[in-house]
Amino acid sequence: MQAPVIEVSGLTMGYGENVVLRDISFSVQPGEVFVILGGSGCGKSTLLKNMIGLFPPMSGTVSIQGRNIVGAHGRKLREILRSFGVMYQSGALFGSLTLLENICLPLEEFTRLPRDAREAVARLKLKLVGLAGSEDKLPSELSGGMQKRAAIARAMALDPAILFLDEPQAGLDPVTSAGIDELVLTLAASLGITFVIVSHELASIFAVADRVIMLDPQTKGIIAQGPPAELRDHSDNPKVRQFFNREA
Amino acid sequence: MTPPTSSASLSHKPASAGLAVTLSGRLDADGVSGIWDEAVRLAANPGQRLTVDAQAVDYCDGAGLALLVELRRGAEAARAEFQLDGLNQRFRDLYDQFSPQDLLPPPSHKEKPSLPEEVGRKAAILIDDIYALIAFIGEFAVALVRAAANPRRVRWRDAVNVAETAGVNAFPIIVLIGFLMGLIMAFQSAIPLKQFGAEIFVANLLALSLLRELGPLVTAIILAGRSGSAFAAEIGTMTVNEEINALRTMGLDPVRFLVVSRVLATMAMTPMLTLFFSLAGLVGGALVMLSLGYPLVAFVNQVQMSVTLGDMLGGLVKASVFSLLVCAIGCQRGLRTRGGASSVGQSTTSAVVSGIVLIAVADGVFAVVFYVMDW
Incomplete structure (x- = not known):
């Protein structure tokens, strides 16, 4: 078994005095498509933000490719940040830049690629997410779904080993959503990219996830982990069965 | 052979009715940045056929794919035949998703307005x-x-x-x-x-x-x-x-x-x-x-x-x-x-x-x- 690419250990996090998740631990293997799921308000996005170093946890460690991001700063933090890309729930594209410029920005800042090479890479990324021909558009000229796809293209700009996607399918039509699933599977298989996805789109979870963890706001922890089909069919926990079988 | 500091390298030699280019190493952003200019120059004038041997490519990400598609685009623009050999199948699947047209800017419908239009x-x-x-x-x-x-x-x-x-x-x-x-x-x-x-x-x-x-x-x-x-x-x-x-x-x-x-x-x-x-x-x-x-x-x-x-x-x-x-x-x-x-x-x-x-x-x-x- 390979060393995990992400290892979360004893992580407790929250806002102010309010603990959202307590003492959670899990690991993600290289090339794995790993999904964090749970009902609204269970702390999925908070966990993601702790994993990518945006919020400092109350305690615990988040090791990315063997380097702890908690408390890292300066050059060490920059090196860790280079190893992953993030797609935010709202897209978070830079509104004053065209799509091509949005994707070229990290390439310009972090590589020595000449300009035409940067633009070629950016055009191919846009083609991958089905946005060929939209290079010169501003984010405000795109629909919500297109903005999400462009955000995925930007997260992939530097071909990081790990991609964090925060609800990539939310608000997308089924065809586009299936296209993103296929993209995730292709990139994981061909380039060995590890995906950490926050989602509660069941169809997509069953289509792409190798393994999932399910968070629970009552216990403030992980109540189930494993392949999604296995949890759906064999879990003893009623909350898990309820979630996977869409029961009210 | 170029350049020694790059994690990727490129060599070329004349072949029957064209040019044979051999790529090796890691075709990532670092590797590609060292060989891009030379590769583009070679693809612009390859003769009747450009053959790219990618047998020794260990890794090929978005930057590498952009290089391969650009080589094909350059060769086709020069009316030469393009052939890519030996690329690992897992990268080939991604490469096959692209065509040279994907690298061209979309046709612009915006014309520069005249002075009266602007006013x-x-x-x-x-x-x-x-x-x-x-x-x-x-x-x-x-x-x-x-x-x-x-x-x-x-x-x-x-x-x-x-x-x-x-x-x-x-x-x-x-x-x-x-x-x-x-x-x-x-x-x-x-x-x-x-x-x-x-x-x-x-x-x-x-x-x-x-x-x-x-x-x-x-x-x-x-x-x-x-x-x-x-x-x-x-x-x-x-x-x-x-x-x-x-x-x-x-x-x-x-x-x-x-x-x-x-x-x-x-x-x-x-x-x-x-x-x-x-x-x-x-x-x-x-x-x-x-x-x-x-x-x-x-x-x-x-x-x-x-x-x-x-x-x-x-x-x-x-x-x-x-x-x-x-x-x-x-x-x-x-x-x-x-x-x-x-x-x-x-x-x-x-x-x-x-x-x-x-x-x-x-x-x-x-x-x-x-x-x-x-x-």
């Missing part, structure tokens, strides 16, 4: 802007009349919050600027007046200019920079986030909901801020007069003799009108925001610039009116 477009934007401003004035007037008819419909809690942020919190900067202006004006005017032994008239100059002109004017300019911009940014962000649309679909008029309370609060606070500005300016001037050897009572007497209650009231009326203009234009620019974060910035800038222009114009109008009324 016409700007004129249309200006007319649209004026139309929107007139419509806003109408909406605002109606909202004000309705608020006067039914004061309970005004969101007084919002008004109190705005009064605090735009009024009370502005107190320190207003007093500081007023004090410094009084101090500086007194020193500057004392020098020429001293030549005529008329330093005592510094008090007259200060009192009249601060209460009638500078107090309302500078307070309104500070208001435009501090609060007009804040209103434009806040309402602009609400517009971008579709909060204004939400208000409209709830049947709530954004002008009544957001603008009336802000304008009323600002109009209530600005005359008070103007008074504090003028008072602080007079204190600054008094300090200068004391330093020049005049007793405080002489300064106060001169001030009392030089200004009337009418001067002060005239200044306060001006302050109220200026604050109405600054606040209303800030809110209007916010409501007119379209697009994303950069549009909010443009609205904020526009709010401050328009606010200052309106203050200057209104001040000119007041000067003429006061002259005609002999006030």
Whole structure:
């Protein structure tokens, strides 16, 4: 078994005095498509933000490719940040830049690629997410779904080993959503990219996830982990069965 | 072979009726950046056929794929046949998703407008802007009349919050600027007046200019920079986030909901801020007069003799009108925001610039009116 690419250990996090998740631990293997799921308000996005170093946890460690991001700063933090890309729930594209410029920005800042090479890479990324021909558009000229796809293209700009996607399918039509699933599977298989996805789109979870963890706001922890089909069919926990079988 | 520091390398040799290029190593951003220029140069003139051997490529990510597709595009542009051999199947699957056309910029439908078109477009934007401003004035007037008819419909809690942020919190900067202006004006005017032994008239100059002109004017300019911009940014962000649309679909008029309370609060606070500005300016001037050897009572007497209650009231009326203009234009620019974060910035800038222009114009109008009324 390979060393995990992400290892979360004893992580407790929250806002102010309010603990959202307590003492959670899990690991993600290289090339794995790993999904964090749970009902609204269970702390999925908070966990993601702790994993990518945006919020400092109350305690615990988040090791990315063997380097702890908690408390890292300066050059060490920059090196860790280079190893992953993030797609935010709202897209978070830079509104004053065209799509091509949005994707070229990290390439310009972090590589020595000449300009035409940067633009070629950016055009191919846009083609991958089905946005060929939209290079010169501003984010405000795109629909919500297109903005999400462009955000995925930007997260992939530097071909990081790990991609964090925060609800990539939310608000997308089924065809586009299936296209993103296929993209995730292709990139994981061909380039060995590890995906950490926050989602509660069941169809997509069953289509792409190798393994999932399910968070629970009552216990403030992980109540189930494993392949999604296995949890759906064999879990003893009623909350898990309820979630996977869409029961009210 | 190029270059030794790169994690990828490229070699080439003539082949039958063309060129054979061998790629090896890691085709990632670092590797590709070292060989891109040479690869593009070779692909531009390969003869009848360009054969790329990728047998020794260990890794190929987006940058590597861009290089391979660019080689194919270059070869096809040079009317040469392109052949890619030996690429690992897992990379080949990704490569096969692209065609050389994917690297070409989309056909542009935008033509550079001619000068008359450009002038016409700007004129249309200006007319649209004026139309929107007139419509806003109408909406605002109606909202004000309705608020006067039914004061309970005004969101007084919002008004109190705005009064605090735009009024009370502005107190320190207003007093500081007023004090410094009084101090500086007194020193500057004392020098020429001293030549005529008329330093005592510094008090007259200060009192009249601060209460009638500078107090309302500078307070309104500070208001435009501090609060007009804040209103434009806040309402602009609400517009971008579709909060204004939400208000409209709830049947709530954004002008009544957001603008009336802000304008009323600002109009209530600005005359008070103007008074504090003028008072602080007079204190600054008094300090200068004391330093020049005049007793405080002489300064106060001169001030009392030089200004009337009418001067002060005239200044306060001006302050109220200026604050109405600054606040209303800030809110209007916010409501007119379209697009994303950069549009909010443009609205904020526009709010401050328009606010200052309106203050200057209104001040000119007041000067003429006061002259005609002999006030």
